Amino acid sequence: MFIINCPYCGEREQSEFKAGGEAHIVRPKQPTELSDDEWAEYLFMRKNIKGIQLERWVHIHGCRKWFNMVRDTSNDQIHAVYKMGEKPPIK
Amino acid sequence: MSDNLRTSASKFIDQTTRVSFKFDGKTYFGFKGDTLASALLANNVHLVGRSFKYHRPRGIMTSGSEEPNAIIQINKNSSVTEPNVRATEVEIYDGLEASSQNCWPSVNFDIGGINNILSPLLPAGFYYKTFMWPASFWEKYEYFIRKSAGLGQSPTEPDPDIYDHNYVHCDVLIIGGGISGIMAAKISAENNFKTLLLEEKPNLGGTTIYQKNDYFKINDQYSSEWLEKEIDQIKNLKNLEIKTRTSVAAYHGYNYLLARENLTDHLPIEKKQNTIRQRLLKIRAKKVITATGSIERPLIFDNNDRPGIMLSSAIKKYADFYGVACGKENVLFTNNDTAYETAISLNNKGVKVNAIVDIREENKSDLTNEINNAGIKIYNSYTVINTKGYKKINKITIMKLSKDGKTVTDSKVDIKCDCLGVSGGWTPAVHLFTQSGGKLKFDDNDNIFIPNKYPSDQLSIGSCNGNLELEDIISNINVSLKNFLKIDKTNFEKLKINSSKSISKRNIWLLPSNKTVSKTKAFVDFQNDATAKDIKLALREGFRSIEHVKRYTTTGMGTDQGKLGNMNALGIISDTSNVKMSDLGTTTFRPPYTPLTFGTIVGRNVGEFFDTFRKTPMHDWHVQYKAKFENVGQWKRAWYYPKGNESMHDAVQRESKAAREGAGILDASTLGKIDIQGSDASEFLNRVYTNAWSKLAVGKCRYGLMLNEDGMVYDDGVTTRLSENHYIMTTTTGGAANVLGKLEDYLQTEWPELDVYLTSVTDHYATASVCGPNSKKIISKIIPNLDLSDESFPHMSFKNAKIGNIKCRVMRISFTGEQSYEINIQANYGKSLWEKCMEAGNEFNITPYGTETMHLLRAEKGFIIVGQDTDATLTPIDLQMDWIVSKKKYDFIGKRSLYRSDTIRDDRKQLVGILTDDPNEVLEEGAQIVADTSKKPVEMLGHITSSYFSPNLNKSIALGVVKGGKNMMGQKLFVPMKDKIINVKIADPVFLDKENKRLNA
């Protein structure tokens, strides 16, 4: 069980959080103008990296805020957390 | 049999307090402080079980949690019985009843022993090879395999004991209370770290605490005496908490550990009552120091599993700690010096040591000199090639090892013995370190795997770190702890240490014999009966990965997870396949380190605390009126209200008729309610629902369908515009929390520019829904000044009202197809609102109905239930709900997916009505729908999602999904059941009042 440093609340147990998949996948502004393939790219295609991954988390049993995390999936080390809309900190 | 093998008084055992216990029905006596194993050995009982596969007689082999053989059942046939307990860990108490496992009818005469004679027929992978074919026979084989294989019995009654969970936080957690752990605890606590020291045994001090040997001294005292004083001192340290009988089961990432604290298992029966038996500690430590010690390795030779063959270190502990001699004619067989310590201990106590067989060509140390002086014969460069004695060892045969250690030479020598102590060196207990994600490296010098890289803020010290000599242990602690705790000095930098050192080393994983391996039974994994022969066979058959060999031979797959056998197995694989140990790697150790009881895992979360449940404000009324309840998510919802002896079917038929003919009332408080406010609320709803919301007038309600981005229906419900920028959304009962989460996600991440605020108000309101032709009259009695005329208050509209002084919201919305009013009131008035409705409705025969009737009534109208008629594979188009999908809106969640190549197929499963040819035949929900039963395999076109007998239509009705069903109106299909085929036809899903006349009736 990780300890996650919520950007709004500070360090809390992992059980207060929920993971939300890969980060920085922006919903297309004009979905209707996309081809099936382009839409499928947004809808289905996710990376599954062994190593440093940018992912979304929400403090679901806390402040309910979404934020992003830099996590190494090979050893679960969390290198950084940052707010929605911010750029990932350079590793 | 009742020999007394107590040698001398031991200060660790209270020889003034006799304890009586039973083993396999026979009464024995031991002393307070004995384990079941030490007490049995004192009574000269070695034979305690039968082996798993061959049912060979097996005896106590160790003195700790690594025990593979003495696996016993405690208090058989009682509700507190526990199987698979290690006799070496059970502390005896008056009234303890223990029994052997895996033998029938008794440990001395075991029918399964025939497997031993049949063993040439039971090679590695035997079960896989034999019983898998033909596959259809597996069920029959399984019965017999399980019968003969059983490892103990599980209890059949509820566990009466109390278990607890406890969160613990500390700066430094130290696992293991041996000499290393004690030193670390002192250093840590005296440097102001909040320290927790855990020890799995009842006492602190590990193996050092009973070390009274002239060649192991600290500051000129016996190491045991020195350590005793240290223990006395640390007990007074205020920063230090010590828990004994507490074993760490799991070491997870981020220094999160689980430990089991055993509080009452060692107490007499009368002291176990009404108190917590075991406690699961959930520990979060800033730093962890692992000082779990090491486990002695057996040696691998023919017939190395007879009762009386034990680890050399165990024999020493039984002698020095418990004052018990494991035999009267002892022989030690070793590849290192520690067996000499055992011999010295035995010799000092007057217990006879017949010989030491040492595979090393020579050894020169203080200990060797002592043995020579004692006149004990040492056979250097010899190996044991066989042992004799069925239920207890009585003889060993030894031969000289060749120079290369691969063969034996010269003539056989027989040595008489009733106890053989073996030592194949020491394996650091790195289980917890690897559980935490740590990687190991192989040390060729000592043939051990030791910690390499720490994955978290942790440190291994002592022999679990590969420091096997006293001097190394202490000097390493001094260096590593300063660095780990960032302190300048430790308390132990000026210790004077005298210790004998093991200088010569020789390691042979599989000892040679005068027979070929295939003719020997050299056990590697004692619990699972895996032999060296099995491992070699697996390699010959092409298994290469250590994980595959493990599964094929079952090596390391017992409840002990191969604590004794894994290293030897690896060694044999390495030698046979010519792969270096460091390249081979190890198998994975998984939590728990030792088995945990289910009671400890669940703690207090049993019975009514198993899961929380939610009750509506009207709950007590439903209970009073004998409602049956159903679980919807965590909610308890009234399911139906049987009158007298009414069956569920009869009750639902009555309730359904009453709701359409007179009046019905439903507790709808569980529906999710989300308060939506903000200047962009309308735009927000436009984006999350498939239909348009901008033009919804204040005071009006609208049904909405919410999709996932993949176009599949996610949730539905009615949303009401309370004022210009204020809506209240309802969701399904089960979907409430997820819908709120999804809406928040979009607001925070995709549309942060929208001015919208969401608040869950599900628990703030109680909702009573009154429906039926008399509903208007009933509402007018409760709220006389409310204008209920169809012109002023039409279907799908809302009004604020007051009942007495209490504000409420009245929505005219319907899920039944009847004229219907939903009153939402502050939750604490819910029951009183309900009672008012019942009172006002009395003259109209108002009938409370539950969820089952609600489901029936909406099915008559063809209204879907998300989650029952849908399963995240249906679009609104599939549901024939095209009308709710706005063509004009530029975008909404899931819109683009509604015309993907896959979602526009004609042959998708589509929701249709299903009518049976026989109107009395009610279909089973989940039943398959087919068109042609003759062509095999039969093509499944779809399945029934909802099915009821409609009392209002007096016939069976059903909803179902059918491939291409939309264009199959009237078509005949079949629903094949176990004993018959039911003829059905596709129908309009709206069975009743298609014109919606009843809404305004």
Ligand SMILES: [Zn+2]
């Ligand atoms: Zn937070």
